[in-house]
Amino acid sequence: MKRKLIAIFILLIGTSVLAQQDQKAKNILDQVSKKTKSFTSISARFSFSMENIEENIKEKNNGSLNLKGDKYMVELPDLGVEVYSDGETIWSYQADGNQVSITSKEDGGQELMDPATIFQIYEKGFDYKFIEEKKEKGKPLYYIDLIPQSDELDYSKVTICINKNTLMIDKAIMYGFDGNLYGIEVTKMETNKPMDEKMFVFNASKYPDIEVIDFR
Numbered sequence: 001m002k003r004k005l006i007a008i009f010i011l012l013i014g015t016s017v018l019a020q021q022d023q024k025a026k027n028i029l030d031q032v033s034k035k036t037k038s039f040t041s042i043s044a045r046f047s048f049s050m051e052n053i054e055e056n057i058k059e060k061n062n063g064s065l066n067l068k069g070d071k072y073m074v075e076l077p078d079l080g081v082e083v084y085s086d087g088e089t090i091w092s093y094q095a096d097g098n099q100v101s102i103t104s105k106e107d108g109g110q111e112l113m114d115p116a117t118i119f120q121i122y123e124k125g126f127d128y129k130f131i132e133e134k135k136e137k138g139k140p141l142y143y144i145d146l147i148p149q150s151d152e153l154d155y156s157k158v159t160i161c162i163n164k165n166t167l168m169i170d171k172a173i174m175y176g177f178d179g180n181l182y183g184i185e186v187t188k189m190e191t192n193k194p195m196d197e198k199m200f201v202f203n204a205s206k207y208p209d210i211e212v213i214d215f216r
Contacts, residue, residue, distance in 0.1 A: 022129045022130055024130045025128045025129055025130040025144050026128070028130070028142050028144065029162075032167050032168065032169065033123065035167050039191040040191075041066070041067060041191065041192060041194075041195050042065070042066075042068075042189065042190075043064070043065070043066050043190045043193050044064065044065045044067075044189045045062070045063070045065075045186070045187050045189075046062070046063055046064070046184050046186050046187055047060055047184070047185050047187055048060070049061075049184075049185075050180055050183075051180065051183075052178075052179050061076060061078035061079055062076075062078055062187075063075055063076040063078070066195060070087040071085060071087045071197070071200040072084075072085050073200055080094060081093065081094055081095070082202070084200055084202040085105065085200060086197075086201050087200075088105055089102060089104060090103050090104070091202035093207070098207060098210050099211035100207075100210060100211075101213045101214075101215060102215060102216060125149055125150065126147060126148060126158070127147045127149060128144055128145065128147070129144065129145045130143075131143040131144060131145055131159070133164065139163055139164075139170065140163070140164040140165060141164065141170055142162040143159060143160075144160050144161075144162065145158070145159050154176060154177050154178065155176045155177060155182075156175045156177060157174075158172055158175070160173075168186075170186055172184050
C-alpha cells in the first residue's frame with residue numbers, strides 16, 4: 001500500500017486521439033493546469049484509500065503535501081512514509097526499518113508519479129475523456145477518465161474529479177488490474193504560502209541509526 005500511494009502521487013504526472021475527439025475534457029483540463037501553475041506554492045491535506053470489494057478490504061489513511069515548483073514534501077504519518085524532493089534528488093523514508101532510499105529524479109522511472117504534477121495529472125502519458133458532471137457533498141464535480149497510453153502499467157485508468165467552482169482537482173481514483181481501487185481525496189488546500197527551501201531536503205541527522213540506501 002505504501003508503494004501504491006507513492007505511485008499515485010508520482011503517477012498523478014502526447015499525442016492522443018481522444019484528446020482531439022473530446023474537446024470538453026481538454027478545455028477543462030487546460031483551465032485546471034493554467035490555474036495551478038499560477039500559484040507559487042500549494043499546501044494540501046488529503047486522505048488515501050485502498051478498496052477491494054471481492055476481498056472485503058477497505059483501508060484509509062491521511063497525509064499532507066507541500067509543493068513549490070518542482071520541489072515537494074509528502075508526509076504519510078499513518079504509514080510511516082515521508083518523501084522529499086528538491087527538484088533533482090528524491091528521498092523516500094520509511095519508519096518501518098528506519099531507512100531512506102535516495103534516487104535522482106531522472107531515475108525515478110515511469111511507474112511512479114511526481115507529486116509536483118498531481119494538479120497537472122493529464123499532461124503526459126494519457127488519453128482523456130469527459131464522463132459526466134454531478135454534485136457530491138454539495139460540490140459540482142467534473143468527472144474525467146484518463147487512459148494510460150502505455151500498456152506496461154498495472155492500472156487500467158485514472159478517474160479525476162474536478163471542482164467546477166474552483167477548477168482544482170478534488171480527488172483521483174486509480175483502477176488497478178489487481179482489483180484494487182486506490183483513491184486520493186483533497187480535504188484541505190492553501191496556496192501561495194511561504195515555504196523554506198530546507199523543507200524539501202531530507203535531514204538524515206534527525207533519525208539516529210538510519211540506514212541510507214543511495215541508488216544514484
